[in-house]
Amino acid sequence: MINNTYNVKTVFSIKDLENLSGIKAHTIRIWEKRYNVLKPMRSETNIRNYDLQSLQKLLNVVLLNDYGYKISRIAEHSSENIELLVREIITEKSTKNHAINAFKMAMVNFDQALFFNTYNSLLSEKSFREVFYEVVIPLMQEIGLLWQAGTISPAQEHFLTFLIKQKLFLNIEKLQVNDPTRTDKVFVLYLPENEIHELGLMYLNYEMLSKGYKTIYLGESVPVDSLMVMNEYFDNIVYVSYLTVEPTKDAVNDYMDEITTKILNSNSQVWLLGRMVQFIDTKRISDQILVFNSISDAVNVL
Numbered sequence: 001m002i003n004n005t006y007n008v009k010t011v012f013s014i015k016d017l018e019n020l021s022g023i024k025a026h027t028i029r030i031w032e033k034r035y036n037v038l039k040p041m042r043s044e045t046n047i048r049n050y051d052l053q054s055l056q057k058l059l060n061v062v063l064l065n066d067y068g069y070k071i072s073r074i075a076e077h078s079s080e081n082i083e084l085l086v087r088e089i090i091t092e093k094s095t096k097n098h099a100i101n102a103f104k105m106a107m108v109n110f111d112q113a114l115f116f117n118t119y120n121s122l123l124s125e126k127s128f129r130e131v132f133y134e135v136v137i138p139l140m141q142e143i144g145l146l147w148q149a150g151t152i153s154p155a156q157e158h159f160l161t162f163l164i165k166q167k168l169f170l171n172i173e174k175l176q177v178n179d180p181t182r183t184d185k186v187f188v189l190y191l192p193e194n195e196i197h198e199l200g201l202m203y204l205n206y207e208m209l210s211k212g213y214k215t216i217y218l219g220e221s222v223p224v225d226s227l228m229v230m231n232e233y234f235d236n237i238v239y240v241s242y243l244t245v246e247p248t249k250d251a252v253n254d255y256m257d258e259i260t261t262k263i264l265n266s267n268s269q270v271w272l273l274g275r276m277v278q279f280i281d282t283k284r285i286s287d288q289i290l291v292f293n294s295i296s297d298a299v300n301v302l
Contacts, residue, residue, distance in 0.1 A: 010051060010052055011041075011049050011050070011051060012049065012050045012051075012052075012054075012055055013047075013048070013049060013050075014028060014029070014040075014048045014050070015151075016050075016055075016151045017050055017054075017055060017058055019146055019151040020055060020059070020104060020108075020146065020151060021055075021058050021059055021062050022062065023058070023062055028058070031061075031071055031075075035071050035072060035074075035075035036075060037057070037058075037061055037071065037074070037075050038050065038054050038057065038058060039054070040054070052108070052109065053079070055105070055108070056079075056105060057079050057082065059101040059104075059105070060079075060082050060083060060085075060086045060101075061074050061082065062097075062101075063086055063097055063098055063101065064082065064085055064086060066097060069085070086098065095122070095125070096134050096135055096138070099118055099121075099122055099135050100135060100138060100139050100142065102114060102118040103115060103118055103135075103139055103160065104139075104142070104143075104146075106118065106160070107143070107152065107156045107157070107159060107160040108152065108156060110156070110159055112163065115160070115163050116163075119131070119167065122135060128167075128171050129207075132203055133296070136164060136199075136203075137295065140161075140164075140199060143157055143160065143161075161199060164199060165198075165199065165202065168199070168202045168203060168206060169202075171206055172202070172205060172206050172209060175206065175209035175210055176209060178209075178212075180212055180213060180214040181212035182211065182212040182213050182214075183214070184236060185213065185236045185237070185238050186213070186214045186215070186216065186234045186235075186236060186237050186238070187205075187208045187213055187214070187215045187216070187237075187238050187240055188215075188216045188218065188227070188230050188234075188237055188238070188239050188240065189201050189204060189205050189208075189215060189216070189217045189218065189219075189240045189241070190217075190218040190219065190222040190227065190239070190240075190241055191219065191220045191221060191222060191241060191242060191246075192221070192222065192224075192241060192243060192246050192247055192255065193221050193222070193223050193246065194221055194245075194246045195220065195221060195242070195243065195244060195245060195246040196220045196221065197242070197244035197245065197274075198219060198220055198242070200242045200244075200273060200274065200295055201217075201219075201240070201241070201242040202217075203295060204240060204242075204273075204295060204298060204299070205217050207295075207299045207302065208240075208302065211302045213302070216230070216234075224255075224258050224259055224262050224263060225262065227239065227259075227262070227263045228262055228263055230263070231263065231265060231268070235267050236267050236268070237267070237268045237269075238268070238269045238270070238271055239259070239263060239268065239269070239270045239271070240270075240271045240272075240273075240298075241270070241271070241272055241273075241274075242272075242273050242274040243272060243273070243274035243275070243276035243277055244274045244275050244276065245275070245276065246276070247276065248276070249276060249279035252276050252277075252279050252280055253279075253280060253281050253284060256280060256281075256284065256285050256289065259289075260285070260286050260289070264286060264288055264289075268288065269288045269289070269290060270288065270289045270290070271290050271292065271298060272289065272290070272291050272292070273291075273292045273293075273294070273295065273298060277291045277292070277293075
């Protein structure tokens with residue numbers, strides 16, 4: 001007999017709540033003791049644990065508190081009334097935090113409906129570009145920290161990432177039907193070997209297409225040797241790569257030497273982004289290699 005139940009995390013430690021809400025465990029304990037905001041379950045050894053309802057309530061309490069509600073006032077309301085208050089005060093000021101919290105709940109519960117409802121609500125008020133910059137980028141930064149802290153599983157991260165990729169694919173396809181209007185350069189987008197984190201690269205592809213450029217998207221884990229053929233087909237290539245975990249900090253400068261030797265010519269450039277670029281020795285690299293600290297920095301150069 002096949003078991004169709006999902007292995008969803010339903011019990012959280014106080015450290016998990018701290019990571020997911022951004023509120024220190026010490027503060028959560030004070031809110032519990034003084035205001036009875038949460039009612040933790042206790043293990044046999046008296047360790048606090050919390051259910052999904054407690055997590056949802058805490059995220060709502062934090063949003064109201066950020067909006068100016070005092071904890072003592074929030075504590076007077078039931079969980080249902082707190083949800084109503086949240087709906088009433090969701091304005092431009094709080095939409096971002098509310099959406100990020102909703103996406104995190106969707107991830108924790110593997111809840112596609114919540115993801116799509118939240119996304120569509122955002123898109124009714126904002127452009128795709130605004131949604132990505134204001135919500136998706138901060139969300140993915142938080143998700144990376146949650147994964148590192150062990151609060152979420154790789155399965156939960158991949159679930160959320162895939163749903164975001166779907167939205168990127170849809171918006172990219174709308175642009176790909178148009179012929180390029182700018183021919184001064186061709187962008188070749190790829191990830192280094194063993195690198196699979198492509199959301200940032202996919203979004204750059206969207207921005208480059210929206211500016212009228214021709215792009216060639218190669219995707220995950222591309223060896224440098226495989227890029228060498230591109231120079232036979234196109235002039236004025238800009239190679240764009242996103243280094244999130246690969247190459248490692250100990251290997252990244254050797255990687256700079258490899259791409260300089262194998263793919264750079266007088267008409268080409270390399271643009272690099274991602275967490276690992278902080279370990280690049282900028283004094284050692286060619287002037288044709290540009291290092292960006294953020295997606296917006298790279299987009300501003302287009």
